[in-house]
Amino acid sequence: MPPRLALSMGEPAGIGPDITLALAAGDLPAALLVIGDIDCLRARASLLGLSVDLREWQPGMALAAHQADTLWVRHLPLAVPCEPGRLDPANAPAVLGWLDEAMDLIRQGEMDALVTAPVQKSVINEAGIPFTGHTEYLAERTGTPKVVMLLTGRGLRVALATTHLPLSEVAGALSMAELQQVLRILNTSLQRDFGIPVPRILVAGLNPHAGESGHLGREEITLIRPALDALRAEGLQLTGPLPADTLFTPRYLDQHDAVLAMYHDQGLPVLKYHAFGEAVNVTLGLPLVRTSVDHGTALDLAGTGRAEAGSLLAAIELAIDMVAHRRAATP
Ligand SMILES: NC(=O)C1=CN([C@@H]2O[C@H](COP(=O)(O)OP(=O)(O)OC[C@H]3O[C@@H](n4cnc5c(N)ncnc54)[C@H](O)[C@@H]3O)[C@@H](O)[C@H]2O)C=CC1
Numbered sequence: 533m534p535p536r537l538a539l540s541m542g543e544p545a546g547i548g549p550d551i552t553l554a555l556a557a558g559d560l561p562a563a564l565l566v567i568g569d570i571d572c573l574r575a576r577a578s579l580l581g582l583s584v585d586l587r588e589w590q591p592g593m594a595l596a597a598h599q600a601d602t603l604w605v606r607h608l609p610l611a612v613p614c615e616p617g618r619l620d621p622a623n624a625p626a627v628l629g630w631l632d633e634a635m636d637l638i639r640q641g642e643m644d645a646l647v648t649a650p651v652q653k654s655v656i657n658e659a660g661i662p663f664t665g666h667t668e669y670l671a672e673r674t675g676t677p678k679v680v681m682l683l684t685g686r687g688l689r690v691a692l693a694t695t696h697l698p699l700s701e702v703a704g705a706l707s708m709a710e711l712q713q714v715l716r717i718l719n720t721s722l723q724r725d726f727g728i729p730v731p732r733i734l735v736a737g738l739n740p741h742a743g744e745s746g747h748l749g750r751e752e753i754t755l756i757r758p759a760l761d762a763l764r765a766e767g768l769q770l771t772g773p774l775p776a777d778t779l780f781t782p783r784y785l786d787q788h789d790a791v792l793a794m795y796h797d798q799g800l801p802v803l804k805y806h807a808f809g810e811a812v813n814v815t816l817g818l819p820l821v822r823t824s825v826d827h828g829t830a831l832d833l834a835g836t837g838r839a840e841a842g843s844l845l846a847a848i849e850l851a852i853d854m855v856a857h858r859r860a861a862t863p
């Protein structure tokens with residue numbers, strides 16, 4: 533059976549509908565079900581001059597492998613018609629409802645994995661729903677106490693010890709226990725989902741020069757180094773903590789499978805400089821496979837025909853690989 537992927541359409545005013553439709557044009561070795569609003573997709577296809585056969589899917593219907601220019605849609609309507617570039621908080625509950633529906637379909641065994649188009653985090657909050665990202669939302673909704681965000685592109689993998697936090701809260705959020713949990717999840721996922729038997733992980737320090745022997749911050753001495761030592765004793769292959777400014781160089785990267793950065797803007801600018809537009813965001817540690825694009829809603833590009841679908845295609849390809857790895861590991 534081909535992997536069955538649920539693709540959430542994301543913020544309707546953004547480029548989610550555009551890149552979803554662009555993707556439909558090609559062949560894919562998977563069955564694809566878009567979870568979103570079929571009328572929004574029809575309106576966007578017409579605006580972009582794309583001819584895609586949009587068909588409504590109901591639970592229980594068989595889903596065949598993807599055929600070029602056809603998209604199956606689980607239609608869960610928006611509250612307000614979508615307009616490119618125009619955010620409306622009234623649509624936020626529907627956008628989150630699409631994620632809930634995808635999780636339900638996966639739980640019920642109708643779908644194998646979730647791929648997400650980007651959402652506008654601000655408008656969800658403006659609707660009165662506290663929301664920091666899919667990562668945290670999916671963790672909460674699946675009852676998963678700890679997940680790890682990893683972005684990967686052009687051979688580089690960067691995981692984050694903390695995700696969507698104000699910078700002023702990062703140091704306080706790090707603890708030995710948290711770091712150990714993050715590294716165990718990363719190590720297990722590199723083995724299970726990426727097929728790397730003994731992952732080699734590079735770990736960044738938090739402070740400039742990895743703390744300069746305690747003269748520029750002490751978290752490396754009090755937290756990071758002891759956490760790594762404890763995990764090395766369990767057999768994990770860890771290098772660090774290293775100064776983040778020189779860790780992202782071929783000398784280190786060529787010898788390792790992934791980097792653990794301490795916070796969002798320590799790791800992701802490097803990854804995006806390296807591979808923006810073709811990288812993938814993966815949530816590790818969930819009971820389901822979830823991949824996503826490396827970009828946001830790009831409201832400025834919605835409906836213009838200038839949004840590129842490379843990252844969405846890469847997210848779909850990685851989800852297919854991850855499902856295959858998990859199937860292969862299931863007796
Ligand atoms: N996975 C998700 O749901 C994510 C959501 N976001 C949300 O997206 C919103 C906007 O975020 P920004 O920081 O402005 O980032 P953004 O990625 O939407 O835009 C940054 C720049 O990249 C361009 N760009 C983005 N995607 C593109 C594509 N596919 N093709 C061509 N150009 C593209 C945009 O036009 C803009 O110039 C925020 O609400 C943010 O929270 C951001 C990242 C991930």
Ligand SMILES: NCC(=O)COP(=O)(O)O
Pocket residue numbers: 664665666667668800813824
């Ligand atoms: N910068 C990455 C990002 O914001 C992705 O967030 P999420 O919605 O995948 O949690």
